[in-house]
Amino acid sequence: MTSPAVAAQSLTPAAIQAAYGLIQPHVHRTPLLTCKTLDTIASTPQSTEALVGTLFEGQTPARPQFRFFFKCENFQRIGAFKARGAFHALLRLLEERGEEVKRRGVITHSSGNHAQALALAASNLGIPAYIVMPRISTPSKISGTQSHGAEVIFSGSTSVERETVVAEMQAKTNAILVPPYDDFNIICGQGTTGLELEAQHAEQARSRPLDAVITPIGGGGLNSGVATWFSDKQTRVFGAEPSFEGADDCRRGLQAGKRVEAVGTLTIADGLRTPVGLLNWEIISNEKKVEGVFAVTEEQIKSAMRLVIERMKVVVEPSAVVGLAVCLFDENFRRRVEQEGGKDGWDVGVVFSGGNTTVEAIAKLFT
Known part of the structure; x- marks a missing residue:
């Protein structure tokens, strides 16, 4: 059996392009949406009161400038x-x-x-x-x-x-x-999300670069596929996870320098309850391909979900908004955007991974 390290060498942008050619007749080219209201909210410094009780208590809130481009895979076939x-x-x-x-x-x-x-x-x-x-x-x-x-x-x-x-x-x-995420062909297919996102951003933003893309991480198929697509480009790729009950296995693994093999969590982001796969880890743990992974709380996920539903009028599941939650609440990420983006800020592609939820499930989250 081919080792993950060897298999990872075959994960190239060309492999993503070939996958796209094969699946195009079977999948949707999902929309890339913008929302000036969310740009403004994310670009407003958090209050010092909001940081009390967090890792960022006592810090001066960052002042990043965001322009979001939401890749709506919630509109994909089967909703993800x-x-x-x-x-x-x-x-x-x-x-x-x-x-x-x-x-x-x-x-x-x-x-x-x-x-x-x-x-x-x-x-x-x-x-x-x-x-x-x-x-x-x-x-x-x-x-x-x-x-x-x-x-x-x-x-x-x-x-x-x-x-x-x-x-x-x-x-x-x-x-x-057919593994759910730890598989070469699965990763290549998921990577076509990044291919489309880049092309659509170029159509909308014209000469502006796509500075960063952030995706949810569960098993890591989406993130490693998107990172593979952007591996020969200037666009930075980041990952986002829930922190509840150790669901942030990828972030913790990167800190420890070793993949976490098992996860036991009942985070509301139910699509992210799995450990990162072996092949996926080979990509995500490469700092040249994924520049960082961040984690957010259950309340932050719910806050981001509420904003998407109320301000964008788009139905998403909790797993889909962890990337947006990072942009809204993680001061380390926000400070990086402030420092590297300056007055111009960053164009950030946020992948909404899915929208498979119910009215009852949404109501339960907010009651």
Whole structure:
């Protein structure tokens, strides 16, 4: 088996471009939206009172200048960027193994977005699909997965519990595993998000550069794919995680110089409850590709989500807004934008990774 370090060498912008050519007929070119109101809010210094009780208490609030460009993967097929990786992985499998794939079927584990994405791709391509999902998954994600004809098998909420059930089901079905994030073809598919974002920003901003992109990090497929696309460009790439119950495994791993292997968290950002994959870690831990990973609290995630819903009129799930929350609340990130962006500030691409939530779930967050 190819080691993650060797496989990472093949993750290039050219591989992302090739993936895009393959999946274009199957996915949406999602919109890139702006919001002057959120630009203004993020560019306003936080009050000293707001910093009391945080790591930044006693500091002079930063004065960054933001111009946001929101890549709305919540409008992607199945409501999340995961459709990109799922279609790419299955199309490559069909190229390599043909009818064997349709005979054996495919299997994966996911809290919901990769589950729906693989179910959709498998249905469209005539492949049986078996999906292991945590029992506590959002009901709309479970029903969405089932609606595409996949067989759903329930498990516990941690990645270890999910993977145990996957192994049991593989033994019964002989289905081919399509990992949710720790996979070359999945990463290439997710990286097409960055390819589109860059092209759309160029259309809107004309001669201005895209200074930075920030994405959520769960297993790391989106972040490592986007970082791969921008690896030969000047655009900086950052990651964002929840801090609740150790969900910030990537940030902690980078600080310790070693990947965190397991995560047990019930953060409201349910799509980010998994540890960073081995191949993904090879990309994200490379400072030349990802310049930093930041973490935000549950309250900060909810505050960012409220702003997106109320000011942009866009429905997103909690996982989608961790990047925006970093821009709004993390003084270390905000000070970097202030220092490096100066009066001109930064054009920042913020990836809204998905919008798979329900009215009931949103109401529960804000009551």
